[in-house]
Amino acid sequence: MPTPTRGFLGRRRERDPRLPPGQYDVGADWPVLAAEPTPRIAPETWSITVDGRVENPTTWSWDEAHRLPPSEYRGDIHCVTTWSKFDTRFTGISVDSLLEVARPTAEAQFVMATSKTGYTTNLSLADVTGGKAWLVWEFDGRPLTPEHGGPVRLLVPHLYFWKSAKWISKLSLLARDQPGFWEQNGYHDRGDPWRQQRYQGD
Amino acid sequence: MLGAGVAGAPSGGWRTATVAGVRRSVPRSVQLRLDVADRVDHLPGQHYVVRLTAPDGYTAQRSYSIASAPGDPLVELFVERLDDGEVSTHLADVVEPGDELEVRGPIGGWFVWDGATPALLVAGGSGVVPFVSMLRTARALGRTDLLRIAVSVRELELLPYADELWAAGALVATTREPSGIRPAGRLSAADLVPLWEPGQTAFVCGSAAFAGAATRLLETLGIPAAAIRVEQFGPSGGAT
Secondary structure (H helix, E strand, C coil): CCCCCCCCCCCCCCCCCCCCCCCEECCCCCCCCCCCCCCCCCHHHCEEEEEECECCCEEEEHHHHHCCCEEEEEEEEECCCCEEEEEEEEEEEEHHHHHHHHCECCCCCEEEEEECCCCEEEEEHHHHCCCCCEEEEEECCEECCHHHCCCCEEECCCCCHHHCCCCEEEEEEECCCCCCHHHHCCECCCCCHHHCCCECCC | CCCCCCCCCCCCCEEEEEEEEEECCCCCEEEEEEEECCCCCCCCCCEEEEEEECCCCCEEEEEEEECCCCCCCCEEEEEECCCCCHHHHHHHHCCCCCCEEEEEEEECCCCCCCCCCCEEEEEEHHHHHHHHHHHHHHHHHCCHHHEEEEEEECCHHHCCCHHHHHHCCCEEEECCCCECCECCCCCCHHHHHHHCCCCCEEEEEEEHHHHHHHHHHHHHCCCCHHHEEEEEECCCCCCC
16 A cells, blocks of 8 residues: 555545546536547538458448447446546447447457547457447437537447547457557556556556 | 657656645645656656545545646646645645655656647646646747747636746736736637747647637637647536
């Protein structure tokens, strides 16, 4: 255990068990963080492409994506800047239903998620399959705003939120892991909040 | 498109820092001068994490921008005191010279000035801190000609590093009182047009609300989105 900081007791003595280490409950707020200007993307011009190591590279328009089986996430989200937000509700589709159509090949082990802005983030295929990842267009029953990644963002709530790429446009399946935007800039390749995988080397 | 950051930007692990100086020159904030053991020098724009540990092992950590230049023997962090802030209240109210703090840094490779590219720096409030590091670096390099600075604050009294910013010719917009001959008001296109030059990279730092407004302003001036780098902090400011 690190040496205690002189005079520091910490405020929140009752830790909510849903809070990963080093995180605090942000309450009703939802901070906005991005490295680039917020793009304004009309739903009718949005699309999602799944390509790379797949048997059937496919692009879905807004309407086509909405015809896939709806899927919802209810639970918590965790940002590497140390806020966590409890009891969120996002609506969209499961990444599984995209991969079911695109069919990853045997070599596919990783995914690079790319946004309309060029933002990228890398994930293992295991982290986006089996009901663990979504493409979402509603938050708490309302359309996702551009600041929060609307019209559609990736949602991978069991990892730090920079993995949940805003303005998602492409999922490329890869045989080998490659660092995405923040991962090239010092952040962890996996980003598990329960292991505090914040920065490279954690 | 969002490009790569500075390739191979320095990054350091956890270190023990000894507080060498504590300065409170602006209300509701503190400047900490830290002597960081086995320090990895930063690039201007990078940040540090400060971690506080309670006697029972409970920890809280937050990120703070670096105000000092890489050549400064100490690392200077500027901390805005948030009334409900668990870490910032401790740093602002309790920390004294001689205290030891756990720090980690430098971190980040995107919101970083390379010391050679012309840059337009647009800050809201304490968002000016990374730009102070850039300015101090530019002074050390003899290249202050590369930087144009605009900063928006509610009142002049709340402007951190005011003397250095005035000396650098920064445009200071005050939203609640006049600033020199400039009437009270938010940053406008008229403020930024004289500062903008082709080839600049624009850096925007402030609250989410400020960063959103400032980037839209820059885009209306014709600065391509790909040339705009954003760093936001604090609560959402009412955005949903």
